[in-house]
Amino acid sequence: MANSKLRVRFAPSPTGQLHLGGARTALFNWLFAKHHNGSFLVRIEDTDTLRSKDEFTHQICQSMKWLGLDWDDELIFQSKRTELYLAAIQSLLESGQAYRCFATKDELDSYRSMDGSFFYPEIWRNRSENDIQSELDKNSPFTIRLKTPKEGIISFSDEIYGSIKVDNSEIDDFIIARSDGSPVYNLVVVVDDNDMKISHVIRGEDHVANTLKQIYIYDALDYTIPVFAHLPMILGPDKKRLSKRHGATGVQAYQALGFTSDALLNHLALLGWNPGTEQDIFSVQDLIKQFDIKRVQKKSAVFDIQKLHWISAQHIMALSSNSIYDSIKQLNPSWGDSYDKPFLLSVIELLKQRSKTIVDFIHTSHYFFSSPTQFDKKAMRKSWKPETTTSIIELLIIELNTVLEWNSASIEKSIKNYAEKNEISLGKIIQPTRLAISGASGGPSLFSIMELIGKNVCISRLNYAITHFPIIESDKNGS
RNA sequence: GGUCCGUUCGUCUAGUGGUUAGGACUCCAGGUUUUCAUCCUGGCAACAGGAGUUCGAUUCUCCUACGGACUACCA
Structure with a gap:
């Protein structure tokens, strides 16, 4: 319920x-x-x-x-609720639980540097009506401070930290209204939380000291104190x-x-x-x-970004290709623009297991859309030996041309047949082919990539490799 | 300086008055894989220190050390 x-x-x-x-x-x-x-x-x-x-x-x-x-x-804006705060301050002043303080900032600074303490010296805490009235008559600026208890202890029970107690003497008569009359954070928060009927205040641990001060205000205003829970940083x-x-x-x-x-x-x-x-x-x-x-x-x-990456990868693997598609489009609306959705979903399907983030899909999917322009140099040196590889690939093209039904199973069968027939190890065919087709040494199943991008594209990329790879390679050697 | 809070592998953490102190990330080594990734197997790695209570403390108490937050006419 x-x-x-x-x-x-x-x-x-x-x-x-x-x-x-x-x-x-x-x-x-x-x-x-x-x-x-x-x-x-x-x-x-x-x-x-x-x-x-x-x-x-x-x-x-x-x-x-x-x-x-x-x-x-609706969103609540504190800047629009000033009357509420001013009324609270006024009632605090009237009930004598808050008072005007005419000390200037400089004055306080000099007190503080004198005794090295950080406390408000309470110079206006118990002043006579006459003193106050005469400053008022002079139109002196003043702040309003809460008259906090000085004896005993203040405590509250935190949902996370348990009981927190502090001596009342530790807490200043803090300012609740600035000299321009505007209310200060601690007061505003209490008035709002009360007005909004907040039952549980859950906030950062950096607020525990504020909580103590705020409890004084709850008490002074006779509000019900909510449950507090402070979160670690x-x-x-x-x-x-x-x-x-x-x-x-x-x-x-x-x-x-x-x-x-x-x-x-x-x-x-x-x-x-x-x-x-x-x-x-x-x-x-x-x-x-x-x-x-x-x-x-x-x-x-x-905060550990590495763990986030791992969690992200786990989420992505569990996500439907459709929702990944939506996320990619949200990030980069022009991704795979000229391709139809079923094709893009297939691309996502292939990349899913090796993507830690949505941008990974974007970064690793170029070769599905256009011929690679960059080729992994190290992989090229390792897997493309001009003396032998070129002729192997030339023959592979002939072989692939005979594949009638272009799907990953038949492509795989064809390549394996070719390897067996000519007693060439699979790696010597697959690695250079992968490089020619994707520009990289790793990635999804080569056969699946080939099925997806189509026979003509595959063969044209292989042809490009035959004519350009040795040159690229020698370029690299020359430089 | 004062007040408050915290302290288990590098990191996120589980856990109990008696455990081989468990898991996850990272890293390393194997296996699977055409490659990469996934996946699987294994490994490295921790109870901050000192007292006390106790037959026995990582666990309870105190002290110390270290870390953090706060200490505004900011929020």
Whole structure:
């Protein structure tokens, strides 16, 4: 039965594109919601007017759609909800749980450098009405700070980390409204999560300190405190938090690299979570069915591109040629343009087992569409001996010309017959033929390639090789 | 500096008061294959260190070390 009360949200700030860490946070929220039949909302945290950009909001949404992380309801923009925050701040001020602080930034800096502490010296925490009024009369700018408790401890129970406790004295009277009156992150988040009736706040581990502060606000505003779950970080190979320094970190980059969204999701899910079985390839449905926030790791995980490649290859092998076709076309609409779909599906079928990404199909399929222009030099030197190979291939062409029904079985039969008849080892025929036809030393079954590209094309490529290969070879020697 | 969090093969991880500490990726060696890839078989490789509790600790406790996060009128 639907659990209509369970509501989670993903709250990116549009100051950059969706990166891997954000994508995983979104994924875990989404999986949690789907698993429990709850709601998954997206809120754009654009209160930093300087750094927030619409184009990033757009990019983030695009990436989420590509990943298939669909959200419920309309997008919520914090920048459009200012009255809500201002009302909360006002009530905090009126109830005496927040106060005006007229200290300037420079003033605070000098305090901090004086005693080397990082704390707010509480200079305006307990001022007389007169002091405050006189600054107000002077029109002095002020921030608004939360009057936080200083005795005892604050604690909460995290779904992943367990109980987290900190001394109240450790936490500053932090700012909830800037001197221009605008509300600050910690306040805004609490007001929104409350207003949106968020039941579970699932976010990165970098937020645990914020959670403590936010709990003060929940208490001061008399809101119900949601359940918190903090996700471990995703690290780069240097064990530092994943960032631009590590190169491709945006979801879009992985899309461009040719990973399918399911493969990326699979890998992201395994970064910090596993079902306790030995399964490592998951469909999205598998993930939804098996996801359990209690099994999320406490330890941060290093992102491993090699494993992603392997997972991707596994997904591709399991995919239908038709859906691979769609993915290729999405990435490169002009791929195999002048060929009909059944032909392209056959190409995909042949390449499927040796492709780790969608771009691999694009990169390794040229010779199905046009004659190779590049030939593997090393392979040529190894398998094309002008003295013997040329005549072998000449005779092979004659042999192939007699093949009436052009399919891989008959081609194979014909070539094997020819080899046997003339006591030539198969390799001496097949390797140069493969090189002439595909330009490479490896690839799918030669007979299948030949069937697909057709008799005439095969023979013309072989003819080209006979006349050009020795020259190419001597060119190479000469240079 | 302070606070919080973490520490099992290089990486992702399973796991238990008594196990030959399991799997996956990578890498290496074989096999299969016309080639490449797949696939199969095998191999390398880990409980950060020190105390304590205990008959027995990788597992429980404490300390140390190391790593990370946070410590803004950013979010």
